[in-house]
Amino acid sequence: MSRKASENVEYTLRSLSNLMGEKRRRQPDGSAGSSAAAAGERSLIAAESCSSINSQASGGELERAARRQFQQDETPGFVYVVSVFSALGGFLFGYDTGVVSGALLLLKRELNLGALWQELLVSSTVGAAALSALAGGVLNGLWGRRPCILLSSCFFIAGAALLAAAQDKETLLGGRIVVGLGIGVASMTVPVYIAEVAPPHLRGRLVTINTLFITGGQFFASVVDGAFSYLAKDGWRYMLGLSAVPAIIQFFGFLFLPESPRWLIQKGQTQKARRILSQIRGNQTIDEEYDSIKNNIEEEEKEVGAAGPVICRMLTYPPTRRALIVGCGLQMFQQLSGINTVMYYSATILQMSGVQDDSLAIWLAAVTAFTNFLFTLVGVWLVEKVGRRKLTLGSLTGTTVALIILALGFLLSAQVSPRVTLNPTDPSGQNSTCTNYSYCNGCMLDPDCGLCYKLNKSNVVESSCVPVKKESTMAAAWGRCSNETRFKREELFWAYNFCPTPYSWTTLLGLILYLVFFAPGMGPMPWTVNSEIYPLWARSTGNACSSGVNWIFNVLVSLTFLHTAEYLTYYGAFFLYAGFAGLGLIFIYGCLPETKGKKLEEIESLFENRLCTCGISDSDEGRYIEYIRVKGSNYHLSDNDASDVE
């Protein structure tokens, strides 16, 4: 049969069944009706649909009407409860990665932490998250989603307790690693779990809520940091320990929440799966969904076979190989566009914009986190309206422009960088590279030096480049700026890692634009898309790999930021991220298909074509093939065709 003809057949079947769905719902008593009524209804529908076959336009309308009807189905509140409890995992992910910067400010004074220990406390968590996200794939496949979420809450509780009670830096390191293990497992399990319990028309929105919780956690952490920063002694214990509260709530909540029905069906626990599916779907009929999941699992097993490690099967089977490339690519480009340099170094960036005061910088960093949170909310609203593909493309285009503006801001600042006018000699007689710099720009990029200066109106005067204290970057090792309270009293300023500049507004504008564009699309979509593009047998492994990629690139980008800035200068670093974002744009344009509104079981077919043909098939929205068992044989039918199917 030609492609055109087979499409017509598919359309006819779909139109027919869509109409059946419509008519059935239009019955006054709301029931599916008696068999006689149903028979009458069928002939009516057949007549109606036959007349519609000739006109493609009306076929399209029917389809749209059916989709609308399908989406209007009342969604039981239980699915929201389940999603919110699981998204607490996202909140903890955001809280624990965000809170550490404020805690470090206090910790480094109280426990006398050097730069190495500070770096260890930050990156050990992210490193542990990368490992446990990868391991989480195996656990998810073996134990199911629910035990993995329970396990991650246990890690969060144990980690928070260790951190709050720590007496030395070694215990702190242990606590941060345990918390990282929790973050990794949660980051890969929660989106999968939500995607598997959500109805198709809400899936994008509910999974995106998880990222909303991540950014919400980051924002809450910055507020907690601000609030406890005044408590010089032990303030960090509260900051780090508070995360136990949502973790305990999640743990007890999940004792009562169900396993993913899809995982249960895959493991052959069909009775339990049916029970849970109907519990989650409320009073809606679940036969079609149940059949569709079950048949797909059987088809998948036939097609791909069940032998060998899942990752090998994924790599040798083209649709999953392509999905894996798209999923990991999305996560890689999310991190390569520099989100966490903006999140972790926002205080520095803000200081460059002229903010001198430390606690003001902490509070403004909270504003940054809030912007990220607020615009993720826009993403939650947009995801089911414009779809994943358009949202991601629009978001990354804006992000690229914002990165270029940020880079230009830094470039302008470097070009008008203040001159070093004083050259004091080191009292200990040691030679330092700092005194060799003639402009602030060189001094700022050297991690061992900082600028000590005065302001005359807005002009920098009496400036000197001097070594920074080993224990803290807040003051100079010697000279006028070596005592924080004294130099503030004498109206001197100390700039470490930044230069005072009149072009601060460009940087600030770039920063805000960056978050406004990044947060609705590039922030949540990599998680959302990954939760839906793999068939069930490959879902845990696919998500484990892509989350692992996210964490690995997170460590790479955030740990190398200061060095990259040192070698390429700040504007060089941001131009580099803009370049990565540009590459990401080409990748997403070519390779990311639209998954909006499709059932998880239908999505595999989107990867049947060669990779990077998605830009061409933009208009194919709503066309898919699904296997449905009709009296023992397999036919290709479309969505909602269960009315006459056993």
Ligand SMILES: O[C@H]1[C@H](O)[C@@H](O)[C@H](O)[C@@H](O)[C@H]1O
């Ligand atoms: O999606 C999230 C979100 O955008 C966060 O703000 C960021 O810190 C994470 O790295 C990212 O995965």
